[in-house]
Amino acid sequence: xxxxxxxxxxxxxxxxxxxxxxxxxxxxxxxxxxxxxxxxxxxxxxxxxxxxxxxxxxxxxxxxxxxxxxxxxxxxxxxxxxxxxxxxxxxxxxxxxxxxxxxxxxxxxxxxxxxxxxxxxxxxxxxxxxxxxxxxxxxxxxxxxxxxxxxxxxxxxxxxxxxxxxxxxxxxxxxxxxxxxxxxxxxxxxxxxxxxxxxxxxxxxxxxxxxxxxxxxxxx
Numbered sequence: 001x002x003x004x005x006x007x008x009x010x011x012x013x014x015x016x017x018x019x020x021x022x023x024x025x026x027x028x029x030x031x032x033x034x035x036x037x038x039x040x041x042x043x044x045x046x047x048x049x050x051x052x053x054x055x056x057x058x059x060x061x062x063x064x065x066x067x068x069x070x071x072x073x074x075x076x077x078x079x080x081x082x083x084x085x086x087x088x089x090x091x092x093x094x095x096x097x098x099x100x101x102x103x104x105x106x107x108x109x110x111x112x113x114x115x116x117x118x119x120x121x122x123x124x125x126x127x128x129x130x131x132x133x134x135x136x137x138x139x140x141x142x143x144x145x146x147x148x149x150x151x152x153x154x155x156x157x158x159x160x161x162x163x164x165x166x167x168x169x170x171x172x173x174x175x176x177x178x179x180x181x182x183x184x185x186x187x188x189x190x191x192x193x194x195x196x197x198x199x200x201x202x203x204x205x206x207x208x209x210x211x212x213x214x215x216x217x218x219x220x
Contacts, residue, residue, distance in 0.1 A: 001067070002161055002193040003029040003052065008061035010047055010216075021047045022216045025061070029209065031160075034187065034194040036204035039213035045197045046165060048213070052195060053086055053163050054078035066160050083112060087159035087192075089183075091166040093146040095138040101125060101149045102134040108157035117156075124152035128182050144175030148182060155186050161193040168200055180206070 008025040011018040022044045029035050037045050050056040052063060054070050055078075063070040066085055070078060087108075088094075095104045102121055109117035125134050128148040138146055147167065154162050167183060168176035180203050187194045196207060204210050212219050 001028055001064070002031045002033075003035075003066075003195070004062075004064040005052070006062040008048075008051065008063065009059045010044070010051065010056075011059045020216055022051070022058070022213075025213075025216075025218055027209075027211055027218070029161075029193050029195070031193055032191045033209060034184070034196070034207040036207040036210040037195065037197045037213065038199070038201065038204050038210060043213040044216040045213055049163055049165055049195070049197050053088070054082050083108075085160040087154035087157050087162040089147070089150050089154050089162065089164040089167045091169040093138070093143070093150050093170075095146055095149060095153075097138050100135050100137055101130060101141065101145075101152075104138070104149055105153045105156050108153060112157065114158060120156050121152070124156045124186075125149070127155075127186055128152045142175070144171055144178060147171060147175070147179050151179065151182055151186065155190065155192070159192060161195065162187065164194065164196045164198075166198055167196065168198070168203060176200070176203075 006026050008022055010022040011020050025048065037048060039045050051058050058071060068081060102125065105121035105125055106117045109120055125131055128151055130145060130148055133141060133145060164183065168179050171179060184206060198204055
């Protein structure tokens with residue numbers, strides 16, 4: 001089991017009271033599976049993703065990522081776990097503007113002191129169709145190309161699980177389809193698990209599993 005969530009609850013302070021963002025959320029995901037998290041704005045999707053990735057802590061409940069209890073770790077240990085096991089694709093791409101496409105893709109592997117980061121980065125840039133653009137900077141790339149670089153970066157870092165937050169949200173339909181296809185094609189070549197937060201029901205329906213959130217709870 002790559003991901004197991006048990007009775008997750010998240011509350012935040014709102015004036016003199018506590019506001020419940022997530023309540024009684026439970027599910028699991030096997031290695032190699034894909035999961036879509038859907039729901040209207042304000043339903044708790046991004047909050048849940050942040051908890052699953054160890055970017056935030058829950059009020060109560062348990063999260064096991066690759067059999068490690070995130071809920072038992074302090075911030076430093078969660079950061080180490082993210083570096084070792086987690087890849088990210090964000091709606092806003094989050095590429096470093098001072099680095100080329102190749103350097104952006106190499107960076108996570110270099111930070112982990114992995115072998116052959118350049119060779120690995122070149123392979124994944126080729127896999128997403130950007131070999132000829134590897135020495136271009138982000139401002140020289142289209143939005144679709146930048147997101148493809150972000151996908152290459154996520155897969156190049158040898159993660160166990162990839163979290164994608166609205167990966168097609170800033171793209172036109174044509175580029176959105178290209179990015180969706182690449183996510184699933186490249187993921188199918190690994191044993192990575194894939195978790196996607198999305199409003200795109202067509203993208204969600206391509207996943208092995210789907211959970212729908214409403215007012216912080218999973219609806220059946």
